[in-house]
Amino acid sequence: MSADLPNDGEIKLVMAVVRPDKLSEVKRALADVGAPSLTVTNVSGRGSQPATKSQWRGEEYTVDLHQKVKVECVVADVPAEDVADAIADAARTGDPGDGKVFVLPVDDAVQVRTGKTGRDAV
Amino acid sequence: MSADLPNDGEIKLVMAVVRPDKLSEVKRALADVGAPSLTVTNVSGRGSQPATKSQWRGEEYTVDLHQKVKVECVVADVPAEDVADAIADAARTGDPGDGKVFVLPVDDAVQVRTGKTGRDAV
Amino acid sequence: MSADLPNDGEIKLVMAVVRPDKLSEVKRALADVGAPSLTVTNVSGRGSQPATKSQWRGEEYTVDLHQKVKVECVVADVPAEDVADAIADAARTGDPGDGKVFVLPVDDAVQVRTGKTGRDAV
Ligand SMILES: Nc1ncnc2c1ncn2[C@@H]1O[C@H](COP(=O)(O)OP(=O)(O)OP(=O)(O)O)[C@@H](O)[C@H]1O
Ligand SMILES: Nc1ncnc2c1ncn2[C@@H]1O[C@H](COP(=O)(O)OP(=O)(O)OP(=O)(O)O)[C@@H](O)[C@H]1O
Ligand SMILES: Nc1ncnc2c1ncn2[C@@H]1O[C@H](COP(=O)(O)OP(=O)(O)OP(=O)(O)O)[C@@H](O)[C@H]1O
Ligand SMILES: [Mg+2]
Ligand SMILES: [Mg+2]
Ligand SMILES: [Mg+2]
Numbered sequence: 363m364s365a366d367l368p369n370d371g372e373i374k375l376v377m378a379v380v381r382p383d384k385l386s387e388v389k390r391a392l393a394d395v396g397a398p399s400l401t402v403t404n405v406s407g408r409g410s411q412p413a414t415k416s417q418w419r420g421e422e423y424t425v426d427l428h429q430k431v432k433v434e435c436v437v438a439d440v441p442a443e444d445v446a447d448a449i450a451d452a453a454r455t456g457d458p459g460d461g462k463v464f465v466l467p468v469d470d471a472v473q474v475r476t477g478k479t480g481r482d483a484v
Numbered sequence: 485m486s487a488d489l490p491n492d493g494e495i496k497l498v499m500a501v502v503r504p505d506k507l508s509e510v511k512r513a514l515a516d517v518g519a520p521s522l523t524v525t526n527v528s529g530r531g532s533q534p535a536t537k538s539q540w541r542g543e544e545y546t547v548d549l550h551q552k553v554k555v556e557c558v559v560a561d562v563p564a565e566d567v568a569d570a571i572a573d574a575a576r577t578g579d580p581g582d583g584k585v586f587v588l589p590v591d592d593a594v595q596v597r598t599g600k601t602g603r604d605a606v
Numbered sequence: 607m608s609a610d611l612p613n614d615g616e617i618k619l620v621m622a623v624v625r626p627d628k629l630s631e632v633k634r635a636l637a638d639v640g641a642p643s644l645t646v647t648n649v650s651g652r653g654s655q656p657a658t659k660s661q662w663r664g665e666e667y668t669v670d671l672h673q674k675v676k677v678e679c680v681v682a683d684v685p686a687e688d689v690a691d692a693i694a695d696a697a698r699t700g701d702p703g704d705g706k707v708f709v710l711p712v713d714d715a716v717q718v719r720t721g722k723t724g725r726d727a728v
Contacts, residue, residue, distance in 0.1 A: 375708065379523050380596065389670070401623050401651035402671060407523035426511070427524060436708055443592070450596045460596035462605065464497065464558055467591055469711055470687070474624065474694045474704035483706065501645050502718065529645035548633070549646060565714070572718045582718035584727065586619065586680055589713055 373468035373484055374442035378433045379407060380453040380461040385431050391452035392433075397440045399484075403432040411458055428459060436468060438481035489561075495590035495606055496564035500555045501529060502575040502583040507553050513574035514555075519562045521606075525554040533580055550581060558590060560603035611683075617712035617728055618686035622677045623651060624697040624705040629675050635696035636677075641684045643728075647676040655702055672703060680712060682725035 364371025376397075380388055385402065392398055406427040413426035437445050446463040454460055471483040486493025498519075502510060507524065514520055528549040535548035559567055568585040576582055593605040608615025620641075624632060629646065636642055650671040657670035681689055690707040698704055715727040 373708075374591070375710065378596075399651070399653050401649050401674070401676065403525060403647055403649045403676070405523050405525045407521070409521050430523070432523065432525070436706070446592070446594050450594045450599060453596050454599075456597060458597065462558070462596060463594040464495075464590050465592040466497065467589060467711060468708050469618070470690070470709040472690050472694045472707040474622075474697050474706060475700060475702065477694060477698075496713070500718075525647060527645050527647045529643070531643050552645070554645065554647070568714070568716050572716045572721060575718050576721075578719060580719065584680070584718060585716040586617075586712050587714040588619065589711060 368439050368441045369437070371481070373436060373438050373471055373481060375466040375468050376435045376437060376442050376445045376449065376463060377466060378446075378449045378453065378461060378463040379405060379430045380433060380449070381455070381459065382429055382431050384453040384455075385433070387452040388433055388449050391448040392435060392445065395440060395444055395448040397435055397437050397445050399435065401434045403434070405430050405432045409459065409462075430461060436471065436484050438484040490563045491560065493603070495558060495560050495593055495603060497588040497590050498557045498559060498564050498567045498571065498585060499588060500568075500571045500575065500583060500585040501527060501552045502555060502571070503577070503581065504551055504553050506575040506577075507555070509574040510555055510571050513570040514557060514567065517562060517566055517570040519557055519559050519567050521557065523556045525556075527552050527554045531581065531584075552583060558593065558606050560606040612685045613682065615725070617680060617682050617715055617725060619710040619712050620679045620681060620686050620689045620693065620707060621710060622690075622693045622697065622705060622707040623649060623674045624677060624693070625699070625703065626673055626675050628697040628699075629677070631696040632677055632693050635692040636679060636689065639684060639688055639692040641679055641681050641689050643679065645678045647678070649674050649676045653703065653706075674705060680715065680728050682728040
């Protein structure tokens with residue numbers, strides 16, 4: 363029965379935005395939790411903090427977008443919640459700006475090489 | 485009751501692809517609508533127009549992918565529809581190529597620093 | 607009735623991660639299947655293969671993230687399955703690393719220029 367399968371038999375996309383210097387630890391954590399496959403994108407962003415003002419050569423400027431990396435990990439057999447927790451634990455410093463993890467539903471997957479579909483393709 | 489909450493108590497990902505020179509206005513619009521957090525990615529793309537032919541030093545070449553920025557904004561307390569409209573209004577020039585906004589369902593969220601989950605984590 | 611419409615009347619995001627040198631063929635395949643609009647992102651990633659060790663000037667180093675491109679294609683009138691298959695067929699070499707295609711549900715869309723929403727906006 364699908365309710366007995368991880369993720370109730372569904373496929374999930376775990377999408378995280380974390381500090382670039384936490385990427386190695388996140389990759390290790392994903393391998394440890396049994397979900398080593400991932401896609402990484404360089405992004406920038408801001409959270410709920412107001413923009414910070416800085417000085418450069420006497421000129422004040424505002425930094426409102428910070429460099430981050432997006433990590434995407436599609437899972438079927440490993441619970442998305444475990445993957446999200448593993449990423450969060452690996453990415454945490456305790457300071458503002460540590461990032462977010464989001465879990466999205468996925469209807470279907472195809473492995474290009476084999477043409478396999480569904481949970482077996484993940 | 486969840487039906488009384490914005491987005492019927494659910495979390496939504498508002499994903500927009502817009503002109504790069506509209507990013508500042510989009511960021512301002514997001515702050516104004518109460519959804520200041522966002523993730524930005526440099527992308528390229530094409531819409532429904534056929535590829536355009538141009539000349540460079542006498543050589544004709546085809547431009548079929550145009551530089552755009554992707555803006556992603558996950559929301560809980562602000563209606564996704566309001567966020568999508570705010571982005572669209574800020575990004576509009578009236579010319580072809582203004583972009584698209586898509587709204588996707590999100591199952592769950594984690595704020596990395598605090599470990600909070602669900603709507604409170606967004 | 608919505609069940610008679612492609613994708614049961616719903617909007618879908620087809621998200622693929624493929625080899626960069628297969629992008630042209632993927633674009634052609636998308637045009638051929640009637641879904642020419644797409645967004646492209648440079649990404650890197652790894653699948654299920656363990657990291658590969660290489661040598662450079664006598665030093666061994668480990669490659670664990672490979673350059674890929676992400677192709678995103680939101681569709682309404684063309685079945686997401688046909689789009690996923692078209693991408694997979696165009697991107698296949700038969701060797702490990704060919705990539706994955708994922709299909710995600712989309713709640714709504716806005717075309718920025720016109721303000722149109724729903725399936726007509728895709
Ligand atoms: N709601 C959101 N939607 C889209 N991206 C987000 C959202 N919240 C955070 N991000 C992304 O995560 C990055 C880090 O966010 P950040 O950790 O500052 O969130 P926060 O809510 O301000 O938490 P903290 O108080 O711990 O800083 C941002 O730069 C942005 O790229
Ligand atoms: N269906 C789609 N799927 C994925 N990305 C899309 C889609 N439609 C548009 N985009 C992205 O948005 C960008 C801008 O699209 P564009 O505004 O040209 O859409 P359009 O439907 O052709 O509308 P218009 O007629 O106003 O130009 C594209 O370059 C692409 O990155
Ligand atoms: N489960 C996944 N989640 C997120 N991204 C993935 C996933 N699987 C693959 N990818 C992305 O697709 C790229 C190519 O993956 P790859 O084709 O190596 O998958 P695979 O499962 O190892 O299949 P193969 O055995 O054919 O190599 C990866 O570099 C990564 O960016
Ligand atoms: Mg913050
Ligand atoms: Mg267009
Ligand atoms: Mg592989």
